[in-house]
Amino acid sequence: MLIAQISDTHITAPGRKALGDRVDTAQALKRALDHILGMAVPPDTLIVTGDVADHGQAEEYDHFRMLLAPLSLPLLACPGNHDDPALLKGALAAMDPHQGQWSKGPTLDVTMDLGSLRFVGLDTTVDGAPHGQIREHQLAWLDSRLAEAAFLELPVVLFLHHPPFTTGIAHMDRMGLRESDGLATVLTRHQGRVVRLLCGHIHRHISTLWHGVPTIVGPSTAYSVSLDLDSQASATFAFETPTLLLHHWNARESTMVTHTVPIGAADGAFPCET
Template sequence: MLIAQISDTHVSTPKGPDDDFLHTSEHLARAVAHLNRLDARPDLVVITGDLVDRGEVAEYERLRGLLAPLTMPVFLLPGNHDDRDNLRRVFVDHAYLPRDGFLQYTVDGWPVRLVVLDTNIPGEPGGRLCAERLAWLEARLAEEPQRPTVVAMHHPPFSIGLPLMDSFGLDGIDGLAAVLRRHSQVERVLCGHLHRPIVRRFAGTVACTCPATAHQLALDLPPANRLAIVMEPPACMLHLWLGDAGGLVTHVSLIGDKHPPLTLHDGQGWVRDAQPPPGFHAT
């Protein structure tokens, strides 16, 4: 099984700030094309929040059009830029989305189970896992204790050493850790929010954040204390299930065709006098 993850798409209306300056919609279109042309076809795509920039209906309608070409099922979850009701209204045919309350659900039918958590606090940049949301997670994990499981949510359950972003973190981390320690089937916690690939051990499993499909967060480690973005190459994550023996392996896949591969071994043997493809360069 192959799970593709994209995050922080920040789709805006035409000529909106993210559209005009960061070209987020164009970048999402490239990400969709990238996923569709992967040789290893993902079984599903999960988008870990900040789907749009201001939570407006028109933004979700544009997002819907941009995602329409995907040739595999797509599952959405809210981030701090999202509006639950408007998301539900535009994606009303996505039957997995609850009709009211938190946007939390499970995805079954594949070798790895997906459990989606809603960390949104309307109007605030940080996230929260309250007692109700944690109780829901506990109940869902208790349903399938032997099934390999991935938990997906927007806000990561750890600090990253960037003070400003850490101030927009997740409330309820200790409660989440307590739940996860009781359920060893959780292979990974997939998050967004940070616009960078970051990995940390957490509560007996591994938690990671996904790069954005457009702009990335500048890596300003202490003593720097600013919040900046950088147009590093956008990327997605590919989570490959290799079975009980191999477990879940996570890869970062750069989006775009600026760096074509040079084949050294074609599956049958080493390629003699391999010729670089057009566009291949070492700079």
């Protein structure tokens, strides 16, 4: 199974750009989707790890839906701190490829079984704040979904917007996931069940092992947060090569491999000569 991950698309209303009219996020997303549509082996699903819209406005989600119209993949997304969870849910529910089931709680949590995998998404947003949080009812719901997955012998891909660990980019870490101990406890209780934890928020590709779970932060399709590990550094961004991630799940070997895929034209492919 092949899982495409994009993150932090920050889609604006048509005719507008992000970051002081400097970043055409819609064009950046279109390039990413064109790349996915042109793949010789198409992904089986697409996951968007938050900050779908730039200001959480209805016209931005309408624009997002229009941009994704050519795609006919099962689509899952979790909200980020720039999103309005209710508006995001409405946009996703109106898209034919969306096949997830929402939780019955007040947060926008979702699950979907596809092939030999279970996907679980958590809403880490805090109304009016940039940092993230997971509530007690979400931990109970996640615990139930993981227990059920164990009974069904399904490995789980868990995704959320805010990374639960410190990245070293201080101004972003101050907006990270707070009180992550509860999530760590649930994952430890179901050790080995979650084969990938996918996040967004940082606008950089980052990987680590967090409480025994391989954890990947997906880069933004639009722009990168500058890699500055000075604890006093101010927030700046850069136009680095836009990138998406592909996660390849081998059910027979129970292994998942993550590939970094630069978006855009490149010379090749050429035959390798010996």
